Amino acid sequence: MKALLLGGAGFIGLHLARRLAGDGHEVCIVDDFSRGRDDVELAELSRSPLVDVRPGDLTDPATWQRLPHGWDQVYLLAAVVGVRNVEADPARVVRVNTFSALHLLDWLLPGDRVFFASTSEVYAGSVDAGIAPVPTGETTPVTVGDVTAPRYAYAVSKLLGEAAFIHGARAKGFDAVVGRFHNVYGPRMGTDHAIPEMALRALRGESPFSVPGADQTRAFCYVDDAVEAILRLMACPDAAGRIVHIGDDTAETNIADLAKLVLRVTGADAALEPVEGAPGSVTRRCPDLGLLRALTGYRPSVDLEEGVRRTVEWYRGWAAR
Numbered sequence: 001m002k003a004l005l006l007g008g009a010g011f012i013g014l015h016l017a018r019r020l021a022g023d024g025h026e027v028c029i030v031d032d033f034s035r036g037r038d039d040v041e042l043a044e045l046s047r048s049p050l051v052d053v054r055p056g057d058l059t060d061p062a063t064w065q066r067l068p069h070g071w072d073q074v075y076l077l078a079a080v081v082g083v084r085n086v087e088a089d090p091a092r093v094v095r096v097n098t099f100s101a102l103h104l105l106d107w108l109l110p111g112d113r114v115f116f117a118s119t120s121e122v123y124a125g126s127v128d129a130g131i132a133p134v135p136t137g138e139t140t141p142v143t144v145g146d147v148t149a150p151r152y153a154y155a156v157s158k159l160l161g162e163a164a165f166i167h168g169a170r171a172k173g174f175d176a177v178v179g180r181f182h183n184v185y186g187p188r189m190g191t192d193h194a195i196p197e198m199a200l201r202a203l204r205g206e207s208p209f210s211v212p213g214a215d216q217t218r219a220f221c222y223v224d225d226a227v228e229a230i231l232r233l234m235a236c237p238d239a240a241g242r243i244v245h246i247g248d249d250t251a252e253t254n255i256a257d258l259a260k261l262v263l264r265v266t267g268a269d270a271a272l273e274p275v276e277g278a279p280g281s282v283t284r285r286c287p288d289l290g291l292l293r294a295l296t297g298y299r300p301s302v303d304l305e306e307g308v309r310r311t312v313e314w315y316r317g318w319a320a321r
Contacts, residue, residue: 007078182247186223213277
């Protein structure tokens, strides 16, 4: 199989590329390397004869003119993510995420099969308004509480992408699968997300240990399980034209308990100091995975403690470099 990974040098992208190449498939990664070019793991993966890494700005039409067709699977994972990045420059979020999706939509041909990476953030307004049940299913209405609020820029850009691929697939004759990720975590995901951010502070010996949103709960999904779900959906004919949750509904945890786990795994000894969560963050998030299971038989295999342990060890090594 030949797979094209747009944004394949990012967090989920590189894990997916590694899995595909490990299974014997040809992989082409296109990325603008906005995370930086000094990437040891990408360099190691690029030495595989099955992996081709190409620079490309997906917001630039010239990139698409140079890109050949003939892929069995196409994955759009490129996006500006992270609360700090979104709040710092919401206009960039809308521009990059939207142009990347719409250029791909124009480039696809009949018979192609594409995966579009979306997010549980689309439900934030519904949760805040009290109209979203938790666990949350795909049929839950999505709302935008305040389109002028910077944080909504990410959710709005992803909703546009979902609509573009679902309706575009019908119009152009390709297959589209939309995966809404729910709190995926793991090695190399950056430093602005809850688990790596906590891990790095614990490794630095922070005490007392600040815990934003200590009373909130999340269902964290280890990245290897998310990759397994993606591949199962892309291999499932009945997933075409569907929006499907990807996550781990067996691992919902209180953020204060997560902090205790991180401290234990890092060997740190510090008192917790609960503080207010980020503005706009929801109190509880957990996906209903009934549709994913019905389509693919998926069940997560990495529990939270093991996933945190793997993540902490990666960041321990990364911090020491």
